[in-house]
Amino acid sequence: MLKQAFAIFWKDLASELRTRYAINALLMFVVVTLAVIMFALVGETLSPGALTGMLWVVMFFAAMSGLSRSFVAEEERGTSMTLQLLATPTAIYLGKLLFNLLLVLALNIFIVLLFLLTMDQFTVAQIDLFWFVILLGSIGIASATTIIAAIIAKANTKGTLFPVLSFPVILPLLMAGISATKIAVEEPMWDTVWPDLQLLGSYIVVVITISFLLFEFVWKD
Amino acid sequence: MQISATGIGKKFNRRSIFREVDFSVETGEVFGIIGRNGSGKSTLLRIIGGLLSPSAGSISYGINGTDVSVEHLHRVMGYAAPYLTLYEEFSAAENIALYAKIRGLQKGSSDIAALLDRVGLPTDRKDPIRAYSSGMMQRMKLIFSILHEPPLLLLDEPISNLDREGMAVVYDIVAEQKKTGTVIIATNDDEDIAQCDRTLRVEGRA
Numbered sequence: 265m266l267k268q269a270f271a272i273f274w275k276d277l278a279s280e281l282r283t284r285y286a287i288n289a290l291l292m293f294v295v296v297t298l299a300v301i302m303f304a305l306v307g308e309t310l311s312p313g314a315l316t317g318m319l320w321v322v323m324f325f326a327a328m329s330g331l332s333r334s335f336v337a338e339e340e341r342g343t344s345m346t347l348q349l350l351a352t353p354t355a356i357y358l359g360k361l362l363f364n365l366l367l368v369l370a371l372n373i374f375i376v377l378l379f380l381l382t383m384d385q386f387t388v389a390q391i392d393l394f395w396f397v398i399l400l401g402s403i404g405i406a407s408a409t410t411i412i413a414a415i416i417a418k419a420n421t422k423g424t425l426f427p428v429l430s431f432p433v434i435l436p437l438l439m440a441g442i443s444a445t446k447i448a449v450e451e452p453m454w455d456t457v458w459p460d461l462q463l464l465g466s467y468i469v470v471v472i473t474i475s476f477l478l479f480e481f482v483w484k485d
Numbered sequence: 486m487q488i489s490a491t492g493i494g495k496k497f498n499r500r501s502i503f504r505e506v507d508f509s510v511e512t513g514e515v516f517g518i519i520g521r522n523g524s525g526k527s528t529l530l531r532i533i534g535g536l537l538s539p540s541a542g543s544i545s546y547g548i549n550g551t552d553v554s555v556e557h558l559h560r561v562m563g564y565a566a567p568y569l570t571l572y573e574e575f576s577a578a579e580n581i582a583l584y585a586k587i588r589g590l591q592k593g594s595s596d597i598a599a600l601l602d603r604v605g606l607p608t609d610r611k612d613p614i615r616a617y618s619s620g621m622m623q624r625m626k627l628i629f630s631i632l633h634e635p636p637l638l639l640l641d642e643p644i645s646n647l648d649r650e651g652m653a654v655v656y657d658i659v660a661e662q663k664k665t666g667t668v669i670i671a672t673n674d675d676e677d678i679a680q681c682d683r684t685l686r687v688e689g690r691a
């Protein structure tokens with residue numbers, strides 16, 4: 265099963281590298297958004313806390329702009345049935361989750377690095393906690409968007425539905441993520457951040473568990 | 486592979502396509518599903534293949550008396566159809582290697598070349614199959630369906646887009662499959678029907 269999932273992951277990776285289906289859209293989005301933010305903030309002094317909020321806004325909408333592709337692409341090109349004939353729903357879900365995980369992680373690292381490089385006012389007090397929260401947040405975003413993408417791939421109003429349906433699902437993750445990132449940025453105290461980390465961790469476990477149970481029904485016509 | 490279906494019916498949005506379809510197929514049989522355009526042949530084939538749930542009735546599958554569940558059907562079944570789309574951004578060899586890898590099979594380059602050869606496709610083309618002609622694509626789909634040597638082969642309009650030589654390839658595959666397995670063909674073509682031991686006519690309203 266794991267082998268099947270990895271084979272599907274590799275297929276998605278090879279296909280993405282060849283077609284640039286998601287990557288181009290994502291990179292464009294990130295660069296343009298950061299440029300707009302920089303122009304908007306010329307001459308302003310913003311606290312690192314406020315910039316943290318902005319960082320999460322960019323990460324959220326970047327995920328929204330490209331992550332639905334993995335399933336929508338199979339549906340649009342008509343290859344869902346091919347995949348269905350090759351592997352079990354569980355393996356397919358896992359393969360897609362792994363791929364989205366890689367994509368979100370790479371994307372968020374890229375966003376954060378750009379943020380750190382371009383925003384002088386953005387200083388991080390506790391860098392290891394900061395990266396740990398970004399890591400957890402990325403896993404959370406990937407697990408939530410994977411199952412939502414599977415659901416909307418079957419719907420007719422694919423593009424527009426994605427952010428709308430994702431927002432309530434991702435809201436707890438956003439709140440805990442923003443709060444934990446703020447702590448890492450402003451006041452490096454592990455005990456105040458603990459509840460947020462717990463929430464992030466349980467969010468990931470709950471979403472992935474529900475996805476495993478749900479995927480089979482979502483995936484089949 | 487034995488298949489036995491009882492009381493199969495399918496509705497799309499409350500519109501009934503067919504109802505109360507019963508049949509059974511045994512190992513070594515070539516079974517044809519025939520009927521007018523829009524009568525529900527492809528729909529029935531997709532239901533048999535576990536790709537679509539029936540609105541009524543049930544199907545059971547068995548290999549030498551052991552039940553096979555629908556979830557595991559993809560392991561023992563091959564499927565080729567006009568509405569199937571392969572991964573067009575990859576080359577023929579890459580596609581075959583990909584199917585093998587997902588299925589957990591070991592296929593070296595000589596196995597891949599042998600498969601391409603069997604259906605009469607060139608073994609030296611490295612470009613994406615997006616550029617393949619429709620007949621060549623149909624031959625790729627045949628490879629997709631037989632790669633894992635499944636006991637059950639489901640073919641929807643298997644000779645569509647194929648020339649004489651391609652038709653011979655299909656009937657050769659069917660004859661080979663018949664020796665140890667089962668074939669179900671959904672078709673309107675007289676030459677296909679001539680290959681079948683038995684046929685079932687679906688009488689759906691289009």
Ligand SMILES: Nc1ncnc2c1ncn2[C@@H]1O[C@H](COP(=O)(O)OP(=O)(O)OP(=O)(O)O)[C@@H](O)[C@H]1O
Binds near residue numbers: 521524525528690
């Ligand atoms: N997903 C679907 N949603 C709604 N209706 C569908 C769907 N799939 C098939 N149908 C309808 O079911 C009927 C049977 O279609 P099907 O493709 O099974 O016919 P067929 O016998 O294979 O026809 P052909 O000989 O043209 O291949 C048609 O009226 C078709 O419009």
Ligand SMILES: [Mg+2]
Binds near residue numbers: 526527528641671
């Ligand atoms: Mg048909």
